[in-house]
Amino acid sequence: MPNLTKLSLNCNKIEVIEHIDMLTALKELDLSFNYIERIENIEKLINLEVLSLFNNQITQIQNLDTLEKLVILSLGNNKIGSTKGIERFRFLKDLRVLNLQGNPISRSARFQMDLYVAAVLPDVKYYEYKTVTEEMRHKGREKYYRELREIEANEEKEILARAAKAKEEYDEKRLASSFVEYLNEHQLYESLWKGDEDGYALLRIGQPATDLAEEYDNDMYDVTQEIYKYGLERFEERELEINEFKENLEEGQLLIQQMGQEVIEEFLRHKELVFERATAVLKALELRTLHGEDEESPESLELVDQFDKITMQFDDTINDVWQQLMSQELHLHESIEESTVNFQRRIQEMMAKFVEQVQTYFGQLRDIAIHFSENMSEVSTHYINTKLALQDFEDVPPELLHCMEDREAILNLIAGMKDAHIQRIDEREDRLMVRSRDFIENMIDELNNAELERNRAKILEINSFLELMSESLASLHTEIREAIMNDEA
Structure with missing residues (x-):
């Protein structure tokens, strides 16, 4: 429940x-x-x-x-x-x-x-x-001065901790909704080297390699910063669109609700008048029966006919109210469906522009990775040639010793490093693409499901209310009979 x-x-x-x-x-x-x-x-x-x-x-x-x-x-x-x-x-x-x-x-x-x-x-x-x-x-x-002082000191610390946690949670949610989490610092660059011990060993072959790696890191950082900032900008834009859509939705629902309330209030005022007439007729009929009057007498039959007419007219009124309320609800439901379709189109257009620009940035990241691997090939080849010429292998990283005898091995290692880095970049790009697509699909599904549930609940509410009104008139006869019997007793 x-x-x-x-x-x-x-x-x-x-x-x-x-x-x-x-x-x-x-x-x-x-x-x-x-x-x-x-x-x-x-x-x-x-x-x-x-x-x-x-x-x-x-x-x-x-x-x-x-x-x-x-x-x-x-x-x-x-x-x-x-x-x-x-x-x-x-x-x-x-x-x-x-x-x-x-x-x-x-x-x-x-x-x-x-x-x-x-x-x-x-x-x-x-x-x-x-x-x-x-x-x-x-x-x-x-x-309790001391106790209160300690409580207030602890409370102040907790308030600050809560505020920090709330900000952290908000920032995390904001980044996740922007699809650019873990792109605000050097996280992507650091992820490129995970599981690539041989490639990472290349960074220990001397200052030229260290300088290249630093430049590689900075170049990657500059581009991921662009993605990060762009993602937040587009997030704010989408949030404005989403909030405006929801506000318009609530305004439309409130308007129809007010119109429906006016119909119901008018109906309830009419119901009071109908029930007053019906009560008077039924009381007269019950009193005649109680006093032994013939149920087939013209007077009794006239009262029965009056009540039947009241019932038919009330049923017609209920049907009119049902038509009005259902018409309002149908109009609202169709309007929400149409608005949702238009909203989905706008969000998809916004997301398409976002994805297109982000793909450009990821293309730059791949170019940076390729450029780095080309420069590392030159530096590594020069390093190996120097070591071979001097026959000095003491400070060669253990992972690269086999390259001293096979020059092609170093090129294969660099090629493997490049492939691994580009794969990581591709995976991050794919994750952003998938999540941005899922974001729209999930949001539209939630909106459609919420509207479907709201519509069903409203129809049930209308039917239940009017059925109750109809039943209340049908049970009026029994209620009046019991009341008269109690009074007579």
Whole structure:
């Protein structure tokens, strides 16, 4: 039941909180008077406003940090013997009512829990269902000065850590959505050498090779920086397009919703008048029957005929309302489908331009890799010739010793290095291409599926509502009969 908002499981024999973490729409949860020992598996219930764990076996306050919408929290009559965890409620900015009465910590003669809560939780207005006064807060801050000072210091550190983590997560998501993650530094260049020990050994043949490698790294970095910056620019452009589309979608849905509401309100006003007439007719008919009047008498038949006409007219009205609401919904559904197709076309065009430019950059990266391998061939050949001429092989890297006897081997090694590097560049390019294509497909699939579910739910809602209205008139006769019988009794 993903739409459930209130769940009461109090007065059972529940020992473990489990199997409710998917009920993310819950606003009220009552688990009081059970045998629960640990607060757990409710971290995902982020819409909770009221939580009661009163009269359980809980020993520790924990796992409540994510419930940022919590307003009322009852942990009374448990086995909590420490204040540890109470300070975490400072992050629950909507928390106004807290109950910890009946716990060992609140019964301690040496510890005044009400003053501690008043000092530590400035947003809490009621503790144990009594108002927290400014005088209590003042006394609490004086009495628990050291504890409050330590809590505030730790809180400041955590706030900074949370902010840093949030920024890191945002940047990571932003980069991933831009398809240019791990291209903002020297990551691509470093990845070229992974698994290529022989090729990497070439960098140890002397200063000329080191200089070439540094130039290679810088050239690669310059191009990946272009890809990185371009990717972020196009990401911002796409985000604007996506947000504008979603805003227009919401505006269209809201407009149709308002139009539908007007139709329903007008219908409900009409329904009241119809039900008043129907009630008067049915009461007259039931009273005649109750007083022994003949059901086939002209007066009774006239009343039955009047009710039948009222019913037929009401059914016609329901049908008209159904036609109006369905017409509005059909118009909205077709408009959303058309808008989604146009949106998909625009996004695909934007992505095609992005991919085309990025492919140009990756072509430059391949040219840089080829240029590097050509220069390394010259440097390596000169290095080998020098070593052979001097017959000096002491500082030759072990991976290159076999090249001293076979000059073609060094060229093959460089060719292998070039192929490996270009393959890595191709793989990174392919990954970007695939992810950019999947991004569009997944987003459009999500939009279409969401609209399909919305449309089905709306049609079901319209049909259910009007069926209920029709049934309410049909059941009116029975309700009036029972009411009259009760009055007579």
